[in-house]
Amino acid sequence: MMRIISISLALGLALAGPAQAHKSSDAYLTFQVSGHTISQRVDIALQDLDRDLDLDADDDKRLSWGELRKRWPDVERLVADSIKVSADGHICTIAKSSAPQLDQHSDGAYAVLQQTLQCAAPVQSLGVDYRLFAGSDAKHRGIARVLSPSGEQSAVLVPAQGLKTFQFETSAQDELRRLGSFVVEGMHHISVGLDHILFLVSLLMVAVWRRDGAAWVARSSSSSAWREAFKLVTAFTLAHSLTLGLAAAGVLAPPSRWVESLIAASVLVAALDNLRPFVRGPRWLMVAVFGLVHGFGFAGPLQALGLQRGNLALPLLGFNLGVELAQLLLVVLILPLAIALRKKPLYGQVLVRPGSALIGSLAVLWLLERSLNLSLLA
Known part of the structure; x- marks a missing residue:
């Protein structure tokens, strides 16, 4: 034995x-809710985007700003297909997209996609159907932060679990579910x-x-x-x-x-x-x-x-x-x-x-x- x-x-x-x-594959999402509109920011690691979109056109193992800008429509399409945001059960539409940006996180460079979403009515509950990299990285997670007039919430988004709903009037049961999601994320962090x-x-x-x-x-x-x-x-x-x-x-x-x-x-x-x-x-x-x-x-x-x-x-x-x-x-x-x-x-x-x-x-x-x-x- x-x-x-x-x-x-x-x-x-x-x-x-x-x-x-040590560092697992994470994307970072921020949603700022104000009336009918949601300001959305999504930070995605370039190494993850390169794996799925093959951004490194000259295959020199280095991603240039030009290579990323050239494929930016594909990045926007990937996000649109993989992250669906809804308000009270109704899908919100993209009203405006900002220019391509980069930001540095602890593990390297991230592409930053900022958009304004328009919803049919003032947002009472926010739904995020998160499927980013579901087919290419089973360990990937989305770390979400939601800001609204009633306060701030956070959660871990797992592609396999689908829709995550944020209620702006939270109950004790909602808080327990939120606590549980971070317990699971702590265990996941050790496992990878x-x-x-x-x-x-x-x-x-x-x-x-x-x-x-x-x-x-x-x-x-x-x-x-x-x-x-x-x-x-x-x-x-x-x-x-x-x-x-x-x-x-x-x-x-x-x-x-x-x-x-x-x-x-x-x-x-x-x-x-x-x-x-x-x-x-x-x-x-x-x-x-x-x-x-x-x-x-x-x-x-x-x-x-x-x-x-x-x-x-x-x-x-x-x-x-x-x-x-x-x-x-x-x-x-x-x-x-x-x-x-x-x-x-x-x-x-x-x-x-x-x-x-x-x-x-x-x-x-x-x-x-x-x-x-x-x-x-x-």
Whole structure:
């Protein structure tokens, strides 16, 4: 069984290598409602548009402004076909489109489409039927922000789920559904964040061991292993919750490039420490320090909403709950097996050491890519 697990881990890393390690495919939508009209802004990553529309005409792996402008009618057509906006069940029509624009987000350049929509009557409820990239990227999400005279709302739009309705007189049930959507988005964010997953996997693999000088030895009891895992996960959770909240509120905004580079470094350090313990002091302290960095990485979707601090509590709570549920699922899947195998010599020889070496190798590539702006896994 251990050999099968080791082979599966190697195959998983090999297949996952070309994928984005942390930042998932997101588009950002803002709707400003005023009477009969809706001002709509849609920000779409150029890399996503290029995948579906083949914008790079000369195939030089670089998108020029001229190439984007030339295909702008196709961008507008894609948005019109994939995002249907309605008021009280009636489709709103495009009254005006602004000139093509570009904007920078944490993961690169985005095309910005701004339009004025005209509705048949004053808008009481807003419906968004979101299908963008439904056929080409199952992990894609739309992060929506709706501004109206009654306040501000936000939600995660999933292409497979179809129509999302925003009621401007919200009930407790509406708020619970909104909370649930951010719980799901937090879990989704972890599921596509391979670097975060591998950081936790590295920690859990040796939570069943303890340091003995420059080596690892198996813990004598399963309860000791559970306590160690609890300390590691708690330290990580408290640390990343702090910086996630600060970043989402706009209090702190370190450069994304360095945040992502440090996240890669955290994976590398955890993997190397598995191979030969070198981190001084309790391991939970190292985990807490790196947890502060991971929190900035988690904050991307919430930062993009531009939420006012008075409207931040519910999305932040839901998103953080989703992150924690995904982490607990990893613990439940990994730790019981690790506890059962912790005293067997083959656990270290077949699973921990080869697995940590593979994780460390991938982390080195991520670190070089992010710190030097290279493309090694594409």
